[in-house]
Amino acid sequence: MQSKTRIFDQPQPLVERMIMNVEKVIVGKRETIEKAFVAMLSGGHLLLEDVPGVGKTMLVRALARTIGCEFKRIQCTPDLLPSDVTGVSVFNVKSNDFEFRPGPLMTPIVLADEVNRTSPKTQSAFLEAMEEKRVTIDGVSYELPKPFVLLATQNPVDYEGTYALPEAQMDRFMMKLSLGYPTPEQEILMLDRLQDRQPLEHLKPVIVQDEFVQLQREATMIHVDNTLKDFIVRLALATREHVDLYLGASPRASYALMRAAQTLAYMKGRSFVVPDDIKDLVLPIWTHRLILTSEARMTGKSAETILTDLLATLQTPVLRYVSGK
Template sequence: MALDNPQQNLPQHDVPQDNLPEGDLPGGGLPQEASTQDDLFAEQFQAIVANVGQAILGKHEVLELAATCLLAEGHLLIEDAPGVGKTSLAKALAITVQAEFGRIQFTPDLLPTDVVGATIWNRVANTLDFQPGPVFSGIIVADEINRASPKTQSALLEAMAERQVTVDGTTHHLPRPFMVIATQNPLEHEGTYPLPESQLDRFMMRIEVGYPSAQAELDILDAHSVNSPLDSLRPVLDSQAVATLADHAASVFTAPGIRRYLVQIANATRQHPSLVLGMSTRATLALQQASRVRAAAQGRDYVLPDDIKELAVPVLAHRLMLSPQARAQGTPGARIVDEIMGSVATPVG
């Protein structure tokens, strides 16, 4: 649903799973080929990526992952060096989908009420009024989230998991879309509080932006010579359109064989000798939902094993707790994810 056609909707697909033989994959006459609605999803997905790409040059794959996370209604952790465009990416994404943008600069003295808001006495009306915090924005940048105390970090837990906050016994619902894009610097560790596993597990993906190529950096110098590209960026969708796209992605068909594949991957992480903590059930659900968005973005109404393989590292690597021996050897989580994906048999139809 683009802004110039606000009445256009994406109907959901209700594919009867009970009529499909166990283990069969899409194709060969099971779910139908990409329909007009699936093509429309793919077009609007690419419109989001292209629009954000006007401000973030040379990072098409990173932008696709960010758009996938948004439409899967997940949260994003960007771990990278300062100055590579983490905050600009979040601002461009908020402008693209007409979402209110909020920024929280996490510091050691930040309080939970600075994040979620507080109830304040109104002397004029003699009432207690709730003053919402920046968490009530649509897309929020939690800048350098690991610099705040664990108590303040946990203030985001309810918001990220349940899309609501409770202050003084009153529950306040957050807008839709609601996405937290948290950043942290992997190089500086003094004065930081590492994110606990429970917090990391609430981020659907962790990605790195990385430095641009030489040509992309030349283009950035030219694009920023007078004004920032963010100043001329215009929305291509509205918040209602994003909600409709997210609903459509949630209806993408996942065959029984694909679901078993997800469970086998989860079990493999829980038995891997280099891990002391494998995938949670939340991680399995996140991988399924992200794979549905990727399938829809390619014009399909069914998930393929390749969708899961492409998203396994950004969705899973940050959730796995390495054993002391693996940490001592410097084994990256991404390598273990690749090992696990290679050890689990790919389902075939």
């Protein structure tokens, strides 16, 4: 049974230190960094999609160093095999038996760099690990460490040499974020920092692995009122019945939104979720899961505009009382 003992009664200072640590490397992207930590502290996986050269890989490496967990990188290429990711059983002549040699996926923090450049067969090797936190090799299941977070980067699907990720894999990413280009002032500051040294090389951990796992546990204790659960479900149903959507939000998407809202409330020092927590997170959590009809795409509609319209249409619940802080 999960312990209800809370170690971090005031998590905001620690979370602020974690965010500021990443900001030593990534300039002017505080909102993206905050949402990345929301996904990781929720036990979810993060997909960063953007054009090359805006700092996707650098952000992932900074997040991993801040947490202080073991970190491995998988450079996804067209010739990458599933066994290169999960591991392989090798016959040992001395022991006359097979020995399992774990792959990089069996690491607390994993970077799948340019994940959409590898084949669909290899992309499918991530599915079991992302959902069940284990891998199965030759009929034997191996549990993944805690925490296990997959941080993936990808270039836009219209770039040459990319494969669109399957819907089942996209649904397993809690969030999809983009960094975007910096402002001219931010780019000048970035050049100043990189002029004589690489900030990432001097980045120190703010938190250790066990502390991070404890933060994840405590975030699950945040209260979610039944009216807010009903609001999430009504929003999900609206996407499933929407005329412009071929595929709406799944039950996994509803759960991901609730968990992320708990974590956001926890990071802000509250013991309860408010409607704004849900509204702030629904776009990065749901847009990559929705599939528009061909007619909707032809008329220039997007998942973002549809979700925004639904949020404006559905009645926002009003909490009559809250428990705790």
